[in-house]
Amino acid sequence: MGGGGQLADTPEAGSSRDAGVFTWEEVQKHSSRKDQWLVINRKVYNITQWTKRHPGGSSVISLYAGEDATEAFTAFHPDLNFVRKFLKPLLIGELAAAEPSQDPNKNIAIIEDFERLRVQAEKDGLFKTKPLFFCLHLGHILLLEILAWTLVWLWGTGWTVTLLCAALLATSQAQAGWLQHDFGHLSVFKKSKWNHLVHKFVIGHLKGASASWWNHLHYRHHSKPNVLDKDPDVNMSGLFVLGAVQPVEYGIKKIKHMPYNHQHQYFFLLGPPLLIPVVFNLQILTTMISRRDWVDLAWYVSFYLRFFYCYIPFYGFLGSVALITFVRFLESHWFVWVTQMNHLPMEIDHERRQEWLTTQLQATCNIEQSFFNDWFSGHLNFQIEHHLFPRMPRHSYHLVAPQVRELCKKHGVPYQIKSLWRAMADVVSSLKTSGDLWLDAYLHK
Structure with a gap:
C-alpha cells in the first residue's frame, strides 16, 4: 500500500x-x-x-x-x-x-498557540453542527426553486416574469453553492460518508456540477491559498497577472498574452460573466468524462433532466437553454465577487512554507458581519476563520473569530476586516496595481 x-x-x-x-x-x-x-x-x-x-x-x-x-x-x-x-x-x-x-523555518510559538486554540474550540463545541440551521438553509433553496416555477406557471413567460424567475433561480443556485461547500468540507455530519453522499446530491442534483471536480480543486486552494503554481484559484492561464510578484516576473520575461495593464477593465468581460457558464461547465464535463466519474455524471444529468422537465413546457427546448444560461450568467457574477473579494487583493506569492495561521491570514481577509453579508456570502465573510478551521460549521465562525483576532494580535499577524463594498472595489484596484507593475517591468527591465 x-x-x-x-x-x-x-x-x-x-x-x-x-x-x-x-x-x-x-x-x-x-x-x-x-x-x-x-x-x-x-x-x-x-x-x-x-x-x-x-x-x-x-x-x-x-x-x-x-x-x-x-x-x-x-x-x-x-x-x-x-x-x-x-x-x-x-x-x-x-x-x-x-x-x-x-x-x-516555521514559528513554533504560533503553531503551538494555534493548536491550543483549535483544541479549545473543540472543547467549546464549536465543531458541532446545528441540524436546524442547515435544514432551514436547504428549505429556503427549495422554496426559491418552487417560487420560480410557480411564477411562470401562474403568469406566463413574459419578460418581467422571466427575469424574476431567472433572479430567483440564480439566488437558489448561489445559495446551493454555499450549501454544497458545507458538505464538501465535511462540516455538517459527523460521518464523512454522509457528508460525501449529500454533497453529491446538492452539487450534482441541485446545481448540475461535480463533487469530485470541486473537491480536487477546492482542497488544493485551502492547502496553499494564493501560492502561485499550487493554488488553482490563482492560476489564470495567462489571462491575468496577480499580486506583486507574478506581474514583475511576466514583465521581465516579456510575456504578453494579454494587455495586462488593462486587466482591471477586461476583468468585467472575462471574469464574472464567463466563469460559471463557460469555464466551470467545460472543466466539469471534461473532468467527469476523462476520469470516468459516472456517479457524478449521473447526478449532473439529473439536474438538467429536472430543469428541462420543468421549463420546456413553458419555453420550449431552446428557450429553456437560454433561461439556464442566463441563470448561470447571473450566478457567476455573484460567485466571482464573493470568492475573489477575500483573496485577490491579498498577498499572492510563491511557496514560502510558513505555519498554517500565517499562510491563511496572508491570503485571506474578512468582510464585516451583518445578516445580509452572512447570507449573501454563505458566511464566507468569515473567510479567515473558515480557512483556519475548514471543518467548522459556518454558524460557529463568529464565535471563534474574537479568539483568532487575539491570537493574531499576540503574534503580529495582520487580521483584515473590510466593508462589502470596499472588498469588491479592492478586487478591481488590485488588478490595476498588478497590471501597472507588469507594464513597468515589461517596458523598463
Whole structure:
C-alpha cells in the first residue's frame, strides 16, 4: 500500500529507512513527483504510491511533499484515528531526536498557540453542527426553486416574469453553492460518508456540477491559498497577472498574452460573466468524462433532466437553454465577487512554507458581519476563520473569530476586516496595481 518497494530502490533512502531516523534536510529532498515524503507529528511517511489513492486527490497531498503536514492533516480530517489506519503502512521512520518538531523555518510559538486554540474550540463545541440551521438553509433553496416555477406557471413567460424567475433561480443556485461547500468540507455530519453522499446530491442534483471536480480543486486552494503554481484559484492561464510578484516576473520575461495593464477593465468581460457558464461547465464535463466519474455524471444529468422537465413546457427546448444560461450568467457574477473579494487583493506569492495561521491570514481577509453579508456570502465573510478551521460549521465562525483576532494580535499577524463594498472595489484596484507593475517591468527591465 505504501512506497516501501520504491524506497528501497535507492541506496540513500534504503540506508535511512533501515535506521528509521531522518533529518529535516533529508525529508526535504523527497519532494519530486516520483519521490514524496512528508511528516505528521514527527513521523515520516513515504506517500509516493499512496497519492494516487488519496480520497482528496493526488495533487492535494502532493503539495506537502518534503514538508511537515501536521497542521493541514489535522485541519482537513474529522476522524484522525480512522485516517491513521491508512498512514500506518506508509510509515518509514521518524525525525531524529535532535530535530525540531516543525520545519525550522516555521514559528513554533504560533503553531503551538494555534493548536491550543483549535483544541479549545473543540472543547467549546464549536465543531458541532446545528441540524436546524442547515435544514432551514436547504428549505429556503427549495422554496426559491418552487417560487420560480410557480411564477411562470401562474403568469406566463413574459419578460418581467422571466427575469424574476431567472433572479430567483440564480439566488437558489448561489445559495446551493454555499450549501454544497458545507458538505464538501465535511462540516455538517459527523460521518464523512454522509457528508460525501449529500454533497453529491446538492452539487450534482441541485446545481448540475461535480463533487469530485470541486473537491480536487477546492482542497488544493485551502492547502496553499494564493501560492502561485499550487493554488488553482490563482492560476489564470495567462489571462491575468496577480499580486506583486507574478506581474514583475511576466514583465521581465516579456510575456504578453494579454494587455495586462488593462486587466482591471477586461476583468468585467472575462471574469464574472464567463466563469460559471463557460469555464466551470467545460472543466466539469471534461473532468467527469476523462476520469470516468459516472456517479457524478449521473447526478449532473439529473439536474438538467429536472430543469428541462420543468421549463420546456413553458419555453420550449431552446428557450429553456437560454433561461439556464442566463441563470448561470447571473450566478457567476455573484460567485466571482464573493470568492475573489477575500483573496485577490491579498498577498499572492510563491511557496514560502510558513505555519498554517500565517499562510491563511496572508491570503485571506474578512468582510464585516451583518445578516445580509452572512447570507449573501454563505458566511464566507468569515473567510479567515473558515480557512483556519475548514471543518467548522459556518454558524460557529463568529464565535471563534474574537479568539483568532487575539491570537493574531499576540503574534503580529495582520487580521483584515473590510466593508462589502470596499472588498469588491479592492478586487478591481488590485488588478490595476498588478497590471501597472507588469507594464513597468515589461517596458523598463
